[in-house]
Amino acid sequence: MQQTKADNDLTLLETGKELASSIINLFPSQTYFSVFLNNSVKDQLQKEEAITQIEELSFVGNTFPSFFKNTKPDSHLFFISDFQKSSFKLSSLNSADSSAQIHLVPLESGAKHNIVIDSVFLEDEFLRAEVENKLHILLRNTGNNDVEDIPVKFFIGKEQAAVLSIDIPAQQKKEAVINFRFSKANSQQASISIEDYPVTFDNTYFFNLSPSNPISIVSIEDSRSTALSDLYKTEPLFRFTTYTSEQVDYSQVILADIIILKGVSSLSTGVAAMVANFVKEGGTVVVIPPAGTKAEGYTSFFQNLNIAATLQAANSQSIKTNLLAPDPANIFFKSVFSNFDPKMQMPEAVRSASWSRASEDILKYRGGSAFLSRFDRGNGQVYLMAAPLEQELNSLVNHAFFVPLFYKMALSSYKQEQQLAYMLGLNTISIPVNVSAKKEGIFKIKKDSVEFIPEQQLRGGKLYFTIPEAIEQAGFYTLTHQDSVVSNLAFNYDRAESELAQYTPDELRAMLGEKYKNIQVYDYSDNFTVKGEFEKRYFGVKLWKYCLILCLFFLMAEIALIRIL
Numbered sequence: 411m412q413q414t415k416a417d418n419d420l421t422l423l424e425t426g427k428e429l430a431s432s433i434i435n436l437f438p439s440q441t442y443f444s445v446f447l448n449n450s451v452k453d454q455l456q457k458e459e460a461i462t463q464i465e466e467l468s469f470v471g472n473t474f475p476s477f478f479k480n481t482k483p484d485s486h487l488f489f490i491s492d493f494q495k496s497s498f499k500l501s502s503l504n505s506a507d508s509s510a511q512i513h514l515v516p517l518e519s520g521a522k523h524n525i526v527i528d529s530v531f532l533e534d535e536f537l538r539a540e541v542e543n544k545l546h547i548l549l550r551n552t553g554n555n556d557v558e559d560i561p562v563k564f565f566i567g568k569e570q571a572a573v574l575s576i577d578i579p580a581q582q583k584k585e586a587v588i589n590f591r592f593s594k595a596n597s598q599q600a601s602i603s604i605e606d607y608p609v610t611f612d613n614t615y616f617f618n619l620s621p622s623n624p625i626s627i628v629s630i631e632d633s634r635s636t637a638l639s640d641l642y643k644t645e646p647l648f649r650f651t652t653y654t655s656e657q658v659d660y661s662q663v664i665l666a667d668i669i670i671l672k673g674v675s676s677l678s679t680g681v682a683a684m685v686a687n688f689v690k691e692g693g694t695v696v697v698i699p700p701a702g703t704k705a706e707g708y709t710s711f712f713q714n715l716n717i718a719a720t721l722q723a724a725n726s727q728s729i730k731t732n733l734l735a736p737d738p739a740n741i742f743f744k745s746v747f748s749n750f751d752p753k754m755q756m757p758e759a760v761r762s763a764s765w766s767r768a769s770e771d772i773l774k775y776r777g778g779s780a781f782l783s784r785f786d787r788g789n790g791q792v793y794l795m796a797a798p799l800e801q802e803l804n805s806l807v808n809h810a811f812f813v814p815l816f817y818k819m820a821l822s823s824y825k826q827e828q829q830l831a832y833m834l835g836l837n838t839i840s841i842p843v844n845v846s847a848k849k850e851g852i853f854k855i856k857k858d859s860v861e862f863i864p865e866q867q868l869r870g871g872k873l874y875f876t877i878p879e880a881i882e883q884a885g886f887y888t889l890t891h892q893d894s895v896v897s898n899l900a901f902n903y904d905r906a907e908s909e910l911a912q913y914t915p916d917e918l919r920a921m922l923g924e925k926y927k928n929i930q931v932y933d934y935s936d937n938f939t940v941k942g943e944f945e946k947r948y949f950g951v952k953l954w955k956y957c958l959i960l961c962l963f964f965l966m967a968e969i970a971l972i973r974i975l
Contacts (some may be wrong), residue, residue, distance in 0.1 A: 411492060412469060412609045413910065416520035416934070421608070423469060425517055426490040430464045433488050444480070451480055469611065470882040471834050471903040479505035481512075490515045493918065496909040500921050503929065511928055516915050518934040523553030525560055525578060525606040526908035527615040533587075535826040536622045538647060539595050547586040547602055547615075551578040552909050557606075564588050565601045566619065592619055597898050599886050612908045616885055616900040617830035624649040625820050628666040630658060632675055632700070637799055637807050641816055648820060660684055668694040668823035673798055675700040677707030686714040692789035694823035699763045701725070701798040715787050717765060719794060724762035726802045731775045732758045742772050742784075742822075746814045757811060759797035759804040768794070773815075782815075793819050827872075831900040834881060840872045841889065843896050851892040855899065857885065877901070 411423040443460035533544035564572040597620040642650040703723040733756040768783035785792040864875040
């Protein structure tokens, strides 16, 4: 309702408030009124009280309200709106009392364009301090006119981090990309802002930038080796733990981001079941076959994950084959090569595992058979390597390609459990929390000195809660537990409101058809036209003025005739 009216510069909200006040004045002074606010109803109001309530109305982010169910029998309900196609639903009229007379009063918008910040996302979800990243910003022109040189500003905290300008054709989307370096070690409030008039509620998009927690890597091996520990422990972004196949701490393993089965010759039923469930619940697993002739427990493990793979013996006398150079266009290798050389020297390896129907073959042997493949299973994924990691069987461990390959597999396990921002009006959202379910206290959402208590449930290390309807303003909030900050939240208005298309009076009448006899649709008009139509239909044509004029006319005629005659 921030749009301006077609024939003046008043917003549709101000126009609607004036129209509502004039409608109230149509009725006798003893009439009682109900004013439907965004989250409540003010009932049994007299004229002056109803007009005061209407004058105090202001912009909020709530979408189309469901107030028709509160209509009283034999009442008149005036619904003054722009009737946006994105929010008005004809089905909402079904809850109204059938004896109530409903008056739909459309307001014609004069706005011809509106630019909305639709969404933002990071190219690399794994956000690290002092590492360059890219912020993708999706903008939409929901209006009918092309717009040029829209300034787009990126703020981290109160500091402007970047600015650019962009052209957006009518009814089109455009993506802007901003390179930035996150230099903070803690969570920061961030925002994207544009300058666009008259609809301004969607000119700012709020979100949080938080450094990612270290990726937890667990390696299950027959004997502790240094190949993987030397690789991962040198980087602070990884937290590496090793277990032997006979001594696995299941309670800790299931909390990892990625599990590596490295050369386990005898895969126990317990470990196999735990790892398979870990994948199905969204985890990432890397399977590296064992060296030698023993490989027990893998058949049922692969069957459980529906992977058509088999293992065979391999030793130092087995034939080694060179790998093909990778495909630089594969997103897995993004940012790995600064200058790609298709003739680079690749490692060589034996083949002790074979499979079919992978989701993606990342590396291949010369000849075309797969060396490293990814299998998507449920919300998780499995990386399967065709050769053990022993040096005499696989030269990858001594090759420069070893580091980026295993880094990429670890990084692919990272899942951003908390979104950058949330939309007001969502039903339920979940956030990971490190709070015991037995710990007393409730979670609260705070903004400045105002607190909101959402419906909430804590299970599986996550808090599930609904966004309270009382939260009407977009911006930054904090989630607290016993006065301790659990997380920072950013809320934005529902972008459906940014769509300017609205139903015309004729379209509304066509939607109603013959079914809704108690609903009248008014044409675009001013206060006097609506007043006249309503009075004519429900109060009748007032003829007393004409009667009085005729009485005066005949009285004067009679006086004249008496004097003349």
